[in-house]
Amino acid sequence: MTEFAAVIPIVIVVLSALAAMLAEAFRQRGERMPIAGLGLIGLGGAAVASAFLWNADARAFGVVRADNFALFINIVLCTIGIVTMLFSDELVDREQLPPGEYYALTLFGISGMMLMAAATDLLVIFLALEVLSLSVYVLTGIRRPSAAGAEAAFKYFLLGAFSSAFFLYGVAFAFAVAGSTRLDQIGMALSAQGTGDPNILALLAVGLLAVGFAFKVSAVPFHMWTPDAYEGAPTVVTAFMSTAVKAAAFAAFVRVFLSPLEPLQEQWIPVLSLVAAATMILGTVVGVVQSNIKRMLAYSSIAHAGYLMLGIIATTSNGKAAVLFYLLAYAVSNLGALGIVALLGTPQNQHDELRDFSGLASARPGLAALMSLFLLSLGGFPPTAGFIGKWYIFAAAVERGHYWLAILGVLTSVVSVYFYLRIVVMMYMTEGVELSRPRVPATAMAGLALVTAAVVYLGVLPTAIINLALASIDTIF
């Protein structure tokens, strides 16, 4: 029975997803059911279960390990999920999305992400990857009448399927090297070989796994799907997938690269450095010329993937803790920003063009102020979560002597400030357009209050979370 302890949070989320499907089956046509509430219960339960498992280092079936690292990611994912549920409650009706499918897929996706963070076997990671990917592909295209949504989902699916194949191929090579797909066994096999002359099979495994992860975290040159998918998906789904998928993918990225593949770091650090540099540059430079906010934030999320990779390249415990902290800081800021875009949209007008934001400060001063806060956090201004996150990541890079990457990071974040400020300019310094903007329901207000509190809390008093992150990484070296 103790075998199950490690998977309890995942099981709770799966149960709530099943409940959402059941509820849909019993729903009368046109009846409004609080299915989001089921999700909230499930995610809250999973968060509580994760808190109880803290420091227990529970393992299940030899392939799932609910160590503090996985639990930290669980809590990040639950936060993202809860905020998404709070936003969705009204939006699902407004956008006429099928509620049962929507909530069930979101929750199944989260369960896959949790499994991905906790898995210690490459094949289980692959399974989790597929669970979360399939959910997100469908969510991308869930607005059935929308051609853009269908196109986005199709592109995302096709490219995602390719990346999964790459990943699986990498798993095969890793099995060829180590005779096992367990992370600890791969690690032992690689360290036994020593660092002198690495096996070509091992290098292939590393390369192909890196490609798979790079796809999921949208690192250059595997980022092409990101802007299309983010733009075509309903905005609330964009908010969810830009934060949750990134958190899960980076969790597995860190776990795979920073323990079993660490003996090969001489080989992969230069490659990942190059990828990170290209990702930061492309994300910010291309972001500058976007006029659609969802595309802009898609490129910004590419750039943030680049910053996050600096934490992996640093390979130190501060690097890993910085990735965890940054994931949380990025998640709350990005959820807030995209959440506001979503809440202002209607089926007729997505409210995602830059000009839609003109004059928002006089029409909706509160929302404009919050939007500015989230954008400034994404841009890395103190006293917000984004500043501490960036500082921590760059400090980790500097600690290992990666001065050039850190300098590139800060300079690209200045460029990114330019495009975040374009939205602020629109809201505060441009004459308003007449737009009928829907009112923001109370549940969504609660979600916004939650992320706002998190952005300010992480920015002003980051110590508790930094210590938590530092306490979460012992088990992965």
Place this chain on the structure above:
Amino acid sequence: MLSLIVFLPLMGALLVLLAGGRGERPDREPLVRNLALLASLATFAAALVLWWRFDPSVASYQFEQRYDWIPAFGISYHVGVDGISLLLVVLTAFLTPLALLSSWDSVHKNVPLFSIFVLALETAMLGVFVAVDLFLFYVFWDAMLIPMYFLIGVWGYERRVYAAVKFILYTMAGSVLMLIAIIGLAYARAEASGVPSFDLPDLYGLQLAPHVETWFFLAFAVAFAIKVPLFPFHTWLPDAHVEAPTAGSIILAGVLLKMGTYGLLRFAFPLFPAAALFFAPYLAALAVVGIIYGALVAMVQPDLKKLVAYSSVSHLGFVVLGLAAMNVQGVQGSIYQMLNHGVSTGGLFMIVGMLSDRRHTRLISEFGGLKSVTPRLVAAFLLITLSSIALPGLNGFVGEFLILIGSFRWDARLTAFAAIGVILSAVYMLWMFQRVNFGPLTNEKNRHLPDLTPREWALMVPTVAMAVVMGVVPGVFLRPMEPSVALIIERVTGGQPQRVLAPASVDPHSAPPARQASVPLQREVPAVQP
């Protein structure tokens, strides 16, 4: 005590937020304005109390407060004032109520938000001056950009958005490199003594590899040089100044620019003394170029605000020159000049604001013969103009004189060029004054301009009084800073009695010029404090 002063304006901002009400509430405007003014006046009063209780014989930090913030990295909330920051705190607290008062009649768009940003800006500025922890300093330094950005962008003149974005990107581009240097410094300290620390006292005297010290110094110096602004990093300044609303210009010129010179003095020079001594002549040369260039460009400006903006480039050049000299007179003169420039340029911007409120133009050619129409305004204008061109008996003289003495002891050639700037500043200021106020009244629109209103009296009286007091009894201001200045000079020059201009060909690190002593007693012995 100190934290109270720093966060008092922010509390005022919260009150304003509550008082502002939802939506556009013109009926709440007077309440909001008075509340904001009250908060800034309370801060000023608290700053005066601080000055009263300050012990001028102590060189190190006073009123220190220290709480752990991110202990894993040796980051703490550590604030304190010494003689240098004390005066800058008082200056900031002095100018903010004036800035709020100056926009009483000219800002009508979203007054609560305007007041909130001015007060938030005050908190950030005070924070910059009192921060003893480098991380804390950077947080305030960067946080300050946001309210200023909004002040320029929302309440500025025609090209405000361009100016605001240029301001924020330009300053940020400089300061992010400083962030990397700050992090590097903390890790260098970790290598030396086990744990990283961002606390300034821990970082002074850290032995760095020569090339590392050079890079770190450059990262700091560029960040501060952009803020000063030192030629050739000055191009953001005219745009920001011209487009900012009057309150923004007053704060920008009065306080923000001083952060650059303050940063050089507090951080860049004492943290990296060898590199600082090597680069000081170059900084001084750029400063002198800035003095003359700023003055020449100011001379030909048709726009009053632009003229004052370029005069700032020139005046701040003097400050950097005095700092580069790194002797008692030079540094004291520099700090004095920072205060002067805050008062006199702040005053000039207030007057330009009054003129542009009346005529909605800032072109010099639109004015002329104002002395018969608005004699009182012109009288105040004259006093502030004279203070800006450093007439003896007014504040500007003390600062410039000390700087020139200090830099003459160090390098007579540079000083000779800088002295040309003194003459040029008289030329452009007096010529501008003549064209605006003397001669026949050529423009009919000027015939019925009102003279000073009571509110404007309230602006002018403290400013002019401050200019006179600082000119007549400079000792009041110089005495408290003396020990702190001596301590910093001691840190930079390493207690060496003299420092000579390093020949450009000599590698500073293989043979530090401070220790060469080839030209004895070119500089006077600084009074070394225990």
